[in-house]
Amino acid sequence: MPNSFSFYTTAKPFQRWSVxxxxxxxxxxxxxxxxxxxxxxxxxxxxxxxxxxxxxxxxDPVYIPSEPVNKAIVPQSPTSIxxxxxxxxxxxxxxxxxxxxxxxxxxxxxxTLQRAQRIAPRDPEVYYKLAESHxxxxxxxLAEHVALKGVSIVQGQQQQLxxxxxxxxxxxxxxxxxxxxxxxxxxxxxx
Amino acid sequence: xxxxxxxxxSRKAKKTTEAKSSNKTxxxxxxxxxxxxxxxxxxxxxxxxxxxxxxxxxxxxVPAKVYARPLELYSGLDLSIDDLKIELRGLGYxxxxxxxxxxxxxxxxxxxxxxTRGFQFSDGSEPTQKLMLSFSGSKITKLExxxxxxxxxxxxxxxxxxxIYPLNNEDRDLIRLEEAPDELKQALIAIEDKSFYRxxxxxxxxxxxxxxxxxxxxxxxxxxxxxxxxxxxxxxxTADRTLARKLLEIPMALLLELHYSKEEILEAYLNEVYxxxxxxxxxxxxxxxxxxxxxxxxxxxxxPQLAMLAGLxxxxxxxxxxxxxxxxLARRNLVLSExxxxxxxxxxxxxxxxxxxxxVVKQASLLKGAYPAYLDLVKRQLREDYDEKDxxxxxxxxxxxxxxxxxxxxEKALVKTIESLEKHYGEKVGGLQGSxxxxxxxxxxxxxxxxxxxxxxxxxxxxxxxxxxxxSLVKPAVYLTALENGYHLASPxxxxxxxxxxxxxxxxQPENFDHQSHGxxxxxxxxxxxxxxxxxxxxxxxxxxxxxxxLQRLGVNKHIDPxxxxxxxxQGLSPLEIATMYQTIASNGFQMPLRAIRLVTDSSGQxxxxxxxxLEQTIDGKTIHLLQYILQETARVGTxxxxxxxxxxxxxxxxxxxxxxxQRDSWFAGFAGNRLAVTWLGLDDNQSLPFTGxxxxxxxxxxxxxxxxxTPFIAAAPEGIDYLWIDQQTGLVSAENCIGAQxxxxxxxxxxxxxxxCARNNVQEFIKPSLDWFxxxxx
Numbered sequence: 001m002p003n004s005f006s007f008y009t010t011a012k013p014f015q016r017w018s019v020x021x022x023x024x025x026x027x028x029x030x031x032x033x034x035x036x037x038x039x040x041x042x043x044x045x046x047x048x049x050x051x052x053x054x055x056x057x058x059x060d061p062v063y064i065p066s067e068p069v070n071k072a073i074v075p076q077s078p079t080s081i082x083x084x085x086x087x088x089x090x091x092x093x094x095x096x097x098x099x100x101x102x103x104x105x106x107x108x109x110x111x112t113l114q115r116a117q118r119i120a121p122r123d124p125e126v127y128y129k130l131a132e133s134h135x136x137x138x139x140x141x142l143a144e145h146v147a148l149k150g151v152s153i154v155q156g157q158q159q160q161l162x163x164x165x166x167x168x169x170x171x172x173x174x175x176x177x178x179x180x181x182x183x184x185x186x187x188x189x190x191x
Numbered sequence: 192x193x194x195x196x197x198x199x200x201s202r203k204a205k206k207t208t209e210a211k212s213s214n215k216t217x218x219x220x221x222x223x224x225x226x227x228x229x230x231x232x233x234x235x236x237x238x239x240x241x242x243x244x245x246x247x248x249x250x251x252x253v254p255a256k257v258y259a260r261p262l263e264l265y266s267g268l269d270l271s272i273d274d275l276k277i278e279l280r281g282l283g284y285x286x287x288x289x290x291x292x293x294x295x296x297x298x299x300x301x302x303x304x305x306x307t308r309g310f311q312f313s314d315g316s317e318p319t320q321k322l323m324l325s326f327s328g329s330k331i332t333k334l335e336x337x338x339x340x341x342x343x344x345x346x347x348x349x350x351x352x353x354x355i356y357p358l359n360n361e362d363r364d365l366i367r368l369e370e371a372p373d374e375l376k377q378a379l380i381a382i383e384d385k386s387f388y389r390x391x392x393x394x395x396x397x398x399x400x401x402x403x404x405x406x407x408x409x410x411x412x413x414x415x416x417x418x419x420x421x422x423x424x425x426x427x428x429t430a431d432r433t434l435a436r437k438l439l440e441i442p443m444a445l446l447l448e449l450h451y452s453k454e455e456i457l458e459a460y461l462n463e464v465y466x467x468x469x470x471x472x473x474x475x476x477x478x479x480x481x482x483x484x485x486x487x488x489x490x491x492x493x494x495p496q497l498a499m500l501a502g503l504x505x506x507x508x509x510x511x512x513x514x515x516x517x518x519x520l521a522r523r524n525l526v527l528s529e530x531x532x533x534x535x536x537x538x539x540x541x542x543x544x545x546x547x548x549x550x551v552v553k554q555a556s557l558l559k560g561a562y563p564a565y566l567d568l569v570k571r572q573l574r575e576d577y578d579e580k581d582x583x584x585x586x587x588x589x590x591x592x593x594x595x596x597x598x599x600x601x602e603k604a605l606v607k608t609i610e611s612l613e614k615h616y617g618e619k620v621g622g623l624q625g626s627x628x629x630x631x632x633x634x635x636x637x638x639x640x641x642x643x644x645x646x647x648x649x650x651x652x653x654x655x656x657x658x659x660x661x662x663s664l665v666k667p668a669v670y671l672t673a674l675e676n677g678y679h680l681a682s683p684x685x686x687x688x689x690x691x692x693x694x695x696x697x698x699x700q701p702e703n704f705d706h707q708s709h710g711x712x713x714x715x716x717x718x719x720x721x722x723x724x725x726x727x728x729x730x731x732x733x734x735x736x737x738x739x740x741x742l743q744r745l746g747v748n749k750h751i752d753p754x755x756x757x758x759x760x761x762q763g764l765s766p767l768e769i770a771t772m773y774q775t776i777a778s779n780g781f782q783m784p785l786r787a788i789r790l791v792t793d794s795s796g797q798x799x800x801x802x803x804x805x806l807e808q809t810i811d812g813k814t815i816h817l818l819q820y821i822l823q824e825t826a827r828v829g830t831x832x833x834x835x836x837x838x839x840x841x842x843x844x845x846x847x848x849x850x851x852x853x854q855r856d857s858w859f860a861g862f863a864g865n866r867l868a869v870t871w872l873g874l875d876d877n878q879s880l881p882f883t884g885x886x887x888x889x890x891x892x893x894x895x896x897x898x899x900x901x902t903p904f905i906a907a908a909p910e911g912i913d914y915l916w917i918d919q920q921t922g923l924v925s926a927e928n929c930i931g932a933q934x935x936x937x938x939x940x941x942x943x944x945x946x947x948x949c950a951r952n953n954v955q956e957f958i959k960p961s962l963d964w965f966x967x968x969x970x
Contacts, residue, residue: 070916070932074823075843089265089344107801111314114634114789114804119263119344121633121865122905130804145781145807152779152812155907 090120097129106133124154124164131167140175144168162191238439239446245427246451251363251462251475253586253794254356257569258349259558259593260636260789261310264324264334265344269900271329274596275303281350281558281595282308283486293319294491301326304337308488310348313590313792317346329900350558350595351482353566355573357583360471364478365586366489368458374494374530375477376457378501381529384418387457392419392448393441419444421504422460466500467507469560474507482559484512486552495544498530499523499551512551520549555647558595563649564626564642565593568767568787571655576800577791586794591787594629597866597899598639601627602646604895605870609644612872612890616881623880625872625891626653628770628785632867632904634804635774635783640767658763659856659873662849662884663721665742665760667776667818669730670718672741674814676733680715680821680935681922681943686725691755699755701727704850704883713922715821715935719829721848723759730758744809746771746782760851769860770869776818777845777862777904780810812909813938819845819906820936826861830885834861834893843903846892848884855879857887864902868892912936918947926950 093116100109113130120126127150134143147168154160165188172181262278264270276298279286284296290306297304302325309319322345325333334342354362368376380387386394394417416424423443424436447456467474467483474483480500481489492500502522503510512519524545531541560566569591573582581587605625613620629639642652651657673682686709691699701723703709709722717725730738735753742751748771751762764772767785775782783806791799822845825831830848838844846861857872857880870888873880880887908914916932918925922943925932929949937943 069928069930070934072934073827074820087265087267088341089263089267092343107798108314110803111790111801115263117634117804118631118636119265119268121631141807142805146804148808149778149781149806152781152909153907155909 086123086125087119090116090123090126093119094125094129097133101129101133101136106136109133122153124150124157124160127153128164128167131171135167135171135174138174140171143171144175147171158191162188165191235442235446238443239450242427242443242446243450246447246459251365252357252361252584253365254354254362255573255582255585255587255589256351256364257353257355257566257589257591259352259591259595261312261346261349262596263344263346264322264331264342266331266334266341268331269329269902270326270331271900272298272300272303272326274329274900275324277596277599278347278350279305280556282348283482283488283552285487285491290321292491294487305347307345308348310346311796312346313790313796313798317348320345349590352558352562352591352593352595353560353569355570355582355589356472359473361473361475362479363462363475364482365462365476366478368454368461370490371458371461371477372490372492372497375461375489375492375497375501377535378498378526378530379418379461379504381533381535382501382526383421383504384416385533387418388453390417390419392444392446393417398441416440417444418460419448419456422456422463423447425463425465426459464504465507466503467511469554472560483557484551486557493544493547494536494540495523495527495547496550498526498544499549502526512549513554516549516551519551523549560649561647562593562598562640563647564652564654565591565598565637565640565787567642567649567652568637568640568655569593572786572788572802573791587799588792588794588796589788590790590792592631592636592638592789593787594638597629598641600898601629601639601868601895602641604898605641605891606644606646608887608891608894609872612882612887619881620874622874622876623872624653624875625870625888626657626766627868627870627891627895628654628766629866629868629895630770630774630785631865632774632777632862633865635778635785635806636789637770637785637787638866640787653871654766656765657871657873658765659871660761660851661764661769662760662851662856662858663723663726664764664769664772664847664849664858664860665757665762666718666721666726667822667847668741668745668772669726669733669738669758670714670821671745671810671814671818672733672738673714673729674817675741675811676737677941678714678729679937679941679943680713680817681917682714683711683922684714684717684725685728686710686712686717686722688724689728691727691731693755701759713919715824718821719824721825721830727755727758731755741810742772744782745775746809756852760849766869766871769858770867773847773860773862773869774867775810776815776822777867778806779812779819779909780808780815781806782809783807813911816906816909816912817936817938819904822846822861823904823906831859831861831889833885833889834896837893837897838901841903842901843905844896845904845906848889850883850885853879854881854883857882858884859888859892861892861896862904863896863899864904866896866899866901868895870895908936911939913939913942915942916950917943918950921947923947924950926953928953 093112097109097112097116100112110130110133113126113133116123117126117130127146131143131147131150134146147164150164151161154164165184169181169184169188172184279296284294284305287295287297290297290304293306293308295306302323305322305324307317307319307322310317321337322342323335323337324331334345336342356362397417420440423440427443462476462478464477465473465475466477466480469483474480477500478489480503481487481492484500485492485496499512499519502519502525505522509515510519510522527541527545530536531538569589573589605627609623609625613623624643625641626643627639627641628637630637640654642654643650686703688702688708693699703723704721708724712722712725735755735757738758739751739753747764747768751757754761771785774785786802788802790801793799823843826834826844826846831846834844842863844861844863846859849858849860850856855873855877858870860869870892872887872891914934914936916925916927916929917923917935918929919931919933924943924946926949929947
């Protein structure tokens, strides 16, 4: 819904709410949950004046056994996704990238992998190999983030997660970030 | 009298001086002749040096060529036959019953046979070949070569979409002599310079004939130029028709012929000659003219088409086939008849060719220069790495991410929506403008840019240069900040009115769009319904600097002042910046630079610079997952629910509407799995609109998206996220079988714990996110 707001030059007479409001806002007591790290309001001179708080009365929900009663508004598992297997095109490109990589031609490997990425932007293998190529080019920061992108698309796949975290551990080790490498290794070990 | 005397005396004196000087002149003559000769030789030597230096060095400033992305073809690709047609039309393919040569295609309802032209890419060449494609719905199901062998992957040649021209706006597309069809060379020689292969650079007969004509006319009207002289004229001299120029032309033509073969001179001529004008762009050379008039490479033109081009040399504007087709036709037929007279073609060929239509393509169907807004973005990104001079003279090749199919659909959708809004609202929205950016959300590649409703107009680029208040598009940044600070989706927020007295003495009193207060609302609900009061309160609690920090981590790369009105979108941003911001949300918290360019190569195809996929995680995946939930809710039941009137339920979409203060700007930003688009509508004079983000920009967005082959946005739950059944009324933990419960994601350890009575008395509450479909996705 769009917003519409306006400026007024004079304050409205809801003085008695102003104190309550200010306390409310500063402490986040009544309407907000615990904040792990309380941020400081950026402009301390701002005074918030409360207007008309309303009590809300809501009934407790009813339990209906056996049948599912609620249709999810936001589907967790889309029903119409067709099975997507690695296409011949992607396989061909991954093979070509592999060859370039073995020949030490990382630039060309990256080009090929980006072609593969455009065809299958959710194929973990693309990101794995891309991360490797950045690692080989000693661009460790980018290598790590590409691998993290890989992690974000292999959720729930234990083996893949382990593989990606091992790669992240290795990248960090090469980059000299021993602490991060250790942490990544520990994460990998969980799978 | 006195005056006369003086005159006489001075006359005498003059005579004496003249006599003396004539004696002197006689003595000086040999010296003068010597000096003249010496200077002539010197002059000739200089001319010679000049001619050779120019001819052998860089002959032309060749503008950088800008290409769209090549269309990758493979079995399984989502591409309808209609989409393929857009691409092939852009490439100037001829739709025929039987494809027998490159640049031709046969189409049926479920099959396409494409005879490709082939292209030399920097990472390998695609040969010219005959491809057979089978379609089922909007998908390629089979890709084979003409021998029935399966092809894993191939790509069509990329569409040339523009150039970067030097100040004189000369554009040209160089061809080698062997690429020029024989008929073109023959036609050119037949009509312009019959004795080309025989004369030494100038034609005495031609010059005498011209001089005769000049004497008759009493002024200089004819040049009697050979092709060599014409080349000299275009190449080295100015266009003025003066005798001095003419006199210089002759020795230069002779010198040129002395040094270079007829073939070399002809090749230079083919590339130099001026053949038309498109706005400020001057069309030079036959390579470019073939594209400009027939949208096809010169090698694919027919005899009458080549004859027309050869005829054009005489006067490209007088004979302009688009404006004066009758003149161009008459001139073409004259060329054809010369060819017949000189026995280059036989009678049937002549008759058939002179009967054929001109077949010049409409200027509007040309794609070169059709995407000024996209090209603008390309140029800006290029200027970070290249000098202007390199761009307009070195013949660089720039490969971009422009997707002509998406661009075409986006243009149609935007223009259609604007026209329908104008029809509906009348005068109030006269001159309504709009802009749009389309990206691929996983890679950050920019697929389409529209800078205004006149999509071909090279003017103000609203997609890049307008910084209009973004309204509620800012809200996800406020809520992300909250979710990073311990809030969860069911956290109660206060949506009651308040007034904010600022240092300046002004009071800020935000209102909801419906002018109602909604009391206590859950966090997800407040965002999906775009409530202002709860958002402004939340933002003030979180602190403006923290919200600004989030905006910056989302990719907004500019100074933002910490005014409270920021929380409701008073900050102005460009559609491009919005796209960057939502891109980070779509890609699970990874910030990526939006890239228009893939690669720049030199004229020989050697890579000069690459623009690789880059990213950096700036927002935790778990927090983003929560936000993605709300933005999907917005599309399902919130302010953007109208999306599902025209897009199938199965396509998961996330997005946000935005309307600025006083309803001056109408925005929508949203994404499916494979497309992210930002649309903006508004008036250039900043007047209020009679519609909001939902009823304006969202319509254009949906119109566009519904024409794309979409994949659903997949919100995979990262580790550390659990789904709980939440009672929608109270925000308490409920259970699957309690009425009014919804499954919602929470970061483990930050979920609400208080339960409804229904949940307390009954069982199961946690649900594991189903990864079944997700595993199937990869198998």
